[in-house]
Each structure stands twice: as C-alpha cells, then as structure tokens.
Amino acid sequence: MLIYEKIVDDIFLIRSDSSFWFKCQGIVIKNKKSGNLLIDCNCFYKNEIENLLKDKIGAYFVSHVHLDHVYNLHYYEEFNPNIKIYCPIPENEYLTDFNNFIRDNGTLAFGIGDQFKGFAFKELGFKEIKSVIGFNPETEFEFDSIKIKAIPIPGHSLAQSAFSIEDTNEQSKRKILFVSDIGLTEKRAWAWHGFRYSNLEIFRETIKRIEDIYLSDDYIIASSHGRIIFEKQPDVFNNLLIGLEKTENDLLNMLDPKKPRSLEDLKFKGLIFPLKVFKPVEKGGNPMVPFFEHNMILHHIEDLIERGKVIEVGNKQWILNN
Numbered sequence: 525m526l527i528y529e530k531i532v533d534d535i536f537l538i539r540s541d542s543s544f545w546f547k548c549q550g551i552v553i554k555n556k557k558s559g560n561l562l563i564d565c566n567c568f569y570k571n572e573i574e575n576l577l578k579d580k581i582g583a584y585f586v587s588h589v590h591l592d593h594v595y596n597l598h599y600y601e602e603f604n605p606n607i608k609i610y611c612p613i614p615e616n617e618y619l620t621d622f623n624n625f626i627r628d629n630g631t632l633a634f635g636i637g638d639q640f641k642g643f644a645f646k647e648l649g650f651k652e653i654k655s656v657i658g659f660n661p662e663t664e665f666e667f668d669s670i671k672i673k674a675i676p677i678p679g680h681s682l683a684q685s686a687f688s689i690e691d692t693n694e695q696s697k698r699k700i701l702f703v704s705d706i707g708l709t710e711k712r713a714w715a716w717h718g719f720r721y722s723n724l725e726i727f728r729e730t731i732k733r734i735e736d737i738y739l740s741d742d743y744i745i746a747s748s749h750g751r752i753i754f755e756k757q758p759d760v761f762n763n764l765l766i767g768l769e770k771t772e773n774d775l776l777n778m779l780d781p782k783k784p785r786s787l788e789d790l791k792f793k794g795l796i797f798p799l800k801v802f803k804p805v806e807k808g809g810n811p812m813v814p815f816f817e818h819n820m821i822l823h824h825i826e827d828l829i830e831r832g833k834v835i836e837v838g839n840k841q842w843i844l845n846n
C-alpha cells in the first residue's frame with residue numbers, strides 16, 4: 525500500500541509501506557487537466573503502480589538510473605503502453621539496454637557485471653523498457669499550470685536530475701525542490717558515490733549549484749530517502765560537504781608524506797563501510813560491497829589530488845603533499 529504525505533495541496537511524497545530495504549520515495553503531482561505527473565514512483569508492489577495508473581498520467585520522470593529508483597519501471601509501460609517516460613541523457617540508454625549501465629558504472633570492468641545483472645533482473649525483477657525520452661539539463665516542462673524544471677545534480681550518478689516544481693496558477697503555493705539522491709537520507713547526510721562514474725569534484729559543484737537555488741527562493745525540499753524539509757535550513761546541503769571532509773581527513777591520516785600507500789593499504793579498514801560488512805565473497809558475502817569500497821576510496825583520492833592534498837607517485841600509489 526502507498527503512503528501519501530502531503531507537501532502542498534495536490535502534491536505528495538509517496539512511499540510503499542513494504543519493509544523491503546531497497547526502495548525509494550517518489551512525487552505525485554495531481555492535475556486533472558494534464559493528467560498526474562509522477563517522479564521516481566518506483567514503489568514496491570505491482571498493485572501500488574496499478575493504483576497510481578487508475579488516474580490519467582501526463583508524464584513520468586526518472587531522476588537517475590539507480591536500481592532502487594527503476595526496478596519496477598517496466599510495469600508502467602506494461603500497464604500503460606502510451607505512457608511518456610522521461611530520463612536525463614545519457615542515463616536513458618541504461619533503461620533500454622542494461623549493458624550500457626554495467627559499462628558506465630564499472631561493474632563490467634571490475635568483473636562483476638554478471639552478478640550485478642543477476643541482482644537487477646533476478647532479485648529485483650528489473651526489466652528493460654522499450655521507450656524512454658531523454659532530456660537535457662535545465663529542460664523546462666509545462667503541464668497545464670505545473671512547471672517542472674530539471675536541475676542537473678551530477679556526481680552521485682552521471683546525470684542525476686533534481687526537479688523544481690511550481691504551480692503557476694497559485695502564486696501562494698510554495699515551490700518544491702525534489703533533490704532525489706543528493707544525500708539527504710533519514711539517518712544522516714551521506715553522499716553515496718560507489719560506482720565508477722561517480723565524481724566528487726563534480727558533486728561539490730552540484731552542491732554549490734543546488735544551494736544557490738535553494739537559498740534564492742522559498743522552497744520545500746523533498747528527497748528519495750529522507751524527510752520533507754518545510755522550514756528553511758541554510759546548512760542542509762553544506763552538511764554533505766562537511767561529511768565528505770570528515771572522511772577525507774580520516775583518509776589523509778592513513779597516508780604518509782614519504783611512504784607511498786596503495787589502495788590495498790587503505791581498503792577494508794573501516795574508512796567507508798564498517799568492518800563487519802566485509803564477509804568474504806566465497807562465504808556468501810556481497811561482491812558489491814568491496815566494489816563500492818574500492819570506488820569510494822578512489823573517488824576520495826581523486827578529489828584530494830584535485831585539491832592538491834595528495835600526490836600520485838608511481839602506479840596508483842599516493843603520498844601526502846606536505
């Protein structure tokens with residue numbers, strides 16, 4: 525069953541009541557004239573999607589192609605073959621051919637492309653879809669009085685998009701900034717960057733851009749894994765950078781000004797994931813966990829090199845830049 529949480533009149537944050545761990549929240553904008561507009565309504569149960577499709581649908585938006593946001597997308601196309609599904613370029617190509625996704629996200633090169641496919645198709649029931657419309661950053665969509673503007677927030681994925689949502693008929697109605705997976709999770713501010721294509725330098729620029737937009741207007745923030753933020757919280761995005769800073773300071777403490785360290789010296793020391801989650805793959809451990817740890821440390825190293833704090837010496841070995 526879907527739980528609807530009102531953000532403003534006719535616009536809701538929705539989530540499945542399933543206790544399954546891997547799911548996300550989405551946005552439903554009710555509009556009789558254009559049909560309802562949906563963002564990231566992956567839900568969990570098939571019948572939750574059937575219920576959403578009882579109303580006319582004007583468009584469906586995908587913020588980015590991570591599995592918790594898209595594994596049920598095929599049901600929309602199955603139940604409503606004429607539905608218009610929009611997705612930021614180039615991630616739209618992951619939805620029609622999953623091989624594009626395992627190439628760009630690095631699982632293929634890491635040797636776990638098949639396991640990742642198995643997780644997507646067998647465990648989560650993902651299916652490729654036939655038709656999806658790619659859109660560019662900053663694209664503005666209008667449906668009756670509803671204006672939806674795509675705001676690029678890359679870094680977490682290649683082309684993740686946030687959406688600014690506004691009802692131009694009702695000036696007194698507050699605007700909504702849906703920031704998807706920027707990192708405002710329920711438990712803590714945490715910017716996940718475990719795939720190969722993630723990039724922290726780009727993520728920092730994303731934070732500055734979204735912070736400027738948020739501070740320039742009266743926005744309510746909604747996101748995929750956190751609470752609705754009604755009251756202005758000026759530091760909400762900057763806290764994500766502070767989180768990164770903390771991890772990078774821990775990483776700097778593991779490096780030496782003279783003795784080069786490699787990834788092998790830095791992995792599985794509790795820097796990213798707690799030590800208890802590293803069960804050997806032979807003993808049934810999840811092969812994705814070491815993959816994510818590997819990438820996230822590399823992204824921090826790349827970020828620290830960019831910021832002049834670390835120097836690469838030799839092949840994938842690093843020292844502190846003192």
Ligand SMILES: [Zn+2]
Nearest residue numbers: 588590680705
């Ligand atoms: Zn994501």
